[in-house]
Amino acid sequence: GIQGRQQLVANSSRQVTWTGKLPQTQTYLITVTTDAPETVYFLSVEIPAIVLFDTGKTSTTVNGHIEIFEDTPTQSVDDHVTYLVHASAGQTMDVKLFSADIDALSLGVYGQEDGQSYQRYQVKNSGYYEVLPSTQGYYIKVFSHKQTADFVLEITIN
DSSP: OTTTTOOSSOGGGOOOOOOOOOSSSSOOOOOOOOSOTTOOOOOOOOOOEEOOOOTTOSEEEEEEEEOOOTTOSSGGGTSEEEEEEEEOTTOEEEEEEEOTTGGGEEEEEEETTTOOEEEOTTSOOSEEEEEOSSSEEEEEEEEESSSOEEEEEEEEEO
16 A cells, blocks of 8 residues: 555565455555566456445346457456455345356355355356355356356345
């Protein structure tokens, strides 16, 4: 963080990825370092869309789109869309994925705080239902398997 001079990842850690919650609202500086000046790299920053529910409602519908481009340096840049929903331990999360291209899509659910995979995206699937184990944010990721697609997510938290 620029204002707080807080370093989230030390250069000496040689870490190539970081996922986490930024500690405060401020400007952040991302520095990429290497020992080899000829190194070719690609930097991707992903900020999930926060899912909000209307007052008094326990469900919402999200319309989404994934555009697959041919000239990206890495597939992971354009093969998914990420949403973030907050829920409490003991609540149920019910997510349903609908699309005319459903065979090209899959759904993943991951814990924001604990980093756990609650449903991996590799298996083609169009839904998720579970009693949530902890109070935290949950990433809902819709993945496309090499195809541009429109989709609808129905998300219910009870």
